[in-house]
Amino acid sequence: MSNYQTPLRDINFTLFELFKYSDHCAHLGQPSLDKELANAFLAEAAHFSEDVLAPLGPLGDQLGCRLVDGDVITPPGFKEAYQRYCDAGWPTLSRSSVYGGQGLPQSLGIVLSEILGTPNWAWGMYAGLSQGAMHTIETHGSLHQKQRYLPALISGRWTGTMCLTESQAGSDLGLLRTKATPNPDGSYKITGTKIFISSGDHDLAENIVHIVLARLPDAPAGTKGVSLFVVPKVLVGDAGELLEPNQINCSAIEHKMGIHGNATCVLNFDGATGWLLGDVNKGLNQMFTFMNLARIGSGLQGLAHAELGYQTARRYARERLQMRAPAGPKYPDKAADPIIVHPDVRRMLLTQKVLVEGIRMLCYFASLKMDLSQHTADVSERDAASDVLGVLTPIVKAFSSEAGFESANLALQCLGGHGYIREWGLEQNLRDCRIATLYEGTTGIQALDLLGRKVLGTGGKTLAILIDEVDRFCADCEGDTQLAPHLAQLATLNQQWQDLSLSIAAKALQNPDEIGAAAVDYLMYSGYVVLAYLWLRAEKVAREKVDLSPGNADFYNAKLASADFYFARILPRTLGLVQMMESGAGNLMSLSEDSF
Structure with missing residues (x-):
């Protein structure tokens, strides 16, 4: 059993005492989402996180994902945990009630992502990317696309991904080459290869809905000629039933430094059938709907690894006996004092503490602005919140991931040589954390x-x-x-x-x-x-x-x-x-x- 404990007291402080979350929800027209109800959600999520997800974290790192006959097999326990997640209704929390969601604020979903992701970020990515796919289809999809894809995505029966990167086009998406050729029936033939696709293939769900950037034959050069498409792994009928597999195959799983429990795939679209999502040649602007949510997620990843490392370092510093306090023995009945009495250890622990709690405040602060930008009735308030969110999003993504990595590194340092040993989990935590400063834009x-x-x-x-x-x-x-x-x-x-x-x-x-x-x-x-x-x-x-x-x-x-x-x-x-x-x-x- 993992020693991870969800920091519910600090989460509660940040939401309800600092940000007065009950008043915030009432302002959004959801007065029923009071402190008692929200805490009930969070307590249940904490139990699931600690009892189910945390023990799978080290297992996912050691065994990783496997590519077998073109299909990705996730580590043992991941599929069962995902089914329990769906059975509990967690994917529906902050999604549209029109298509089966609970319609609660996006901010509560952000808190849920922290709780579920902290002990096992690799598992949490499968669920997190699906939220981005839902949000993008909700925002830019036609009524028919929403009806076809959202109910199954929101229930968790299907998952979603974002497919941007190509070998020659990393952050410069104007260089992408994936082609979208119109078909007579209004669909498109998608041809090209995408790399670094997190959760790109797996055995957790019966279908995967890929949100793909591609270029039409007559499109202008550069970013102005990029369009967005929805391309399911398995084709879907008019009534939402699954048909034959689409022309998509996973040719490789990337060999990575960390997050081994999440399949980062090379996906080949070999004339796959897709449908235009939103407007022609506006794909990059529309994909920012997905990317900006993913950037908040990357900030949460910095928080998650900072929190996980801090808990281990704090526990170790209280127990590990080494030398005596500079001012004299603090525990004369012991062979030595615990290292938490030493000023430099306290420097490292306090740095972790203020970064962890500070990043949590920052991520939640941004999520409240997100709520206001989407749901407040006051147009001027909505516009101001959207502008502030625009400023905060790159700060949340980059500052939180950089500070989170610093904190995770300090956690390892607190344990000295023991931090370098796998059994404590801090070397995995540091490896898993490193990607957060890189993806979704360095x-x-x-x-x-x-x-x-x-x-x-x-x-x-x-x-x-x-x-x-x-x-x-x-x-x-x-x-x-x-x-x-x-x-x-x-x-x-x-x-x-x-x-x-x-x-x-x-x-x-x-x-x-x-x-x-x-x-x-x-x-x-x-x-x-x-x-x-x-x-x-x-x-x-x-x-x-x-x-x-x-x-x-x-x-x-x-x-x-x-x-x-x-x-x-x-x-x-x-x-x-x-x-x-x-x-x-x-x-x-x-x-x-x-x-x-």
Whole structure:
């Protein structure tokens, strides 16, 4: 049995105390989704995660997926766990009630993804990618396509994937070669090879619905000539019945560093039958519906591996006896003190703690903006939430995955040599985590999206909405002497965030390389500032609650100590990031290519 425990107390704090989730749901027109009902969902998910999924995590890593006669076989127990997941109704949680879903907010689905994914991310990807396929068909599909595909996808009988990457076209999707040739009946013949397709084939469900980017014969060159198609593994009749297999085959499973329990496939579309999804030559814009949800998922992956590693490191540090505390024995009756008494071990554990809890706040914060962008009745509020979500999405994806990997690495470091040994699970956790900074667009791609498109591309309009939100919070906290030191740090950085954006924009007018040179540092700076905003909000709540709830005083005092650590030890990283951004592009571009 795994030692993983779902952090329900911190999840509850983040949802209901920090973000007042019951009020949020009522604002969306779902007042019945109160704290009691939501916690019932989360408690059941926690039991499933701990009892069913966690024990399968190491097994999936050791045995991996197998390709047998063209079919992918998942590790033992994965198929049975998936059936239990479907039987419990988890796939339906945040999907349209018109097609069999429960119609609950997307944010609750995000929390569910964290809970189910943390102990076994490889398994969780099968379910997570299906949510993206459903969301894309709900958003862009015709009525006929929704009726044909959504009921089976929402029930979990079928799963879904996204098929973008080709060997010559990674992040530059304008280079893709997969062809879509019109058929007389209105369908298309899809021909080409896609690589790196997570969950691309498996034995968990009876059908897989692939969302595929391809190019029509007369399409313009580049990204403007890309269209989106729905291409099922098994063809589907008008009544939703399964017909003959489509012309799709899995020719290989990629040999990967981690997430061995998830099949990352090479898929050959050999004249497969597909149907246009949405508008001709608008496929890349439409695929962002899927990709943006997947980017939030990548941020959750950073959170998952940070949490899993932190739990193991914390437990080990409390039990492992090594040397004595610098100030003298803390446990004189033992042969040595547990390593948690040592300052450097505490540095590593506290860094993990504030990153884990900070990333959780960040992911949930973005998910609430997602809810508002989709469901609030107020058009201006919906537009503002959509703009802020646009800024937050690359931060969630890249900052959370980078910080999650840092945290997972620190967890291994806490165990010393034992962390390098398989039995503790931390080397698997670190290997599994590494991909999160790469897929759905690398950190550099996300940074260019944030700085180039979302900030400079809108003239700073979208960033200004988020900066104004932080400013309003700071104004509301004026006069609170306990928050004053941290409040001053946040207010200064929030203003600097805007100033840096203007400065980079001015430099870019003279030299376009300035954007790429500053982008990653800018994204990480942005992540630290947003976390400072969320940590200060958490500190404010904890200060209000600590005296009112003596039974929870330890929890709230830990929040206060964590906030102190974040502002003292983590937030100053922004100073170095600013210096690097201000140094300009010259030190990157002056060296000749032959001198590398």
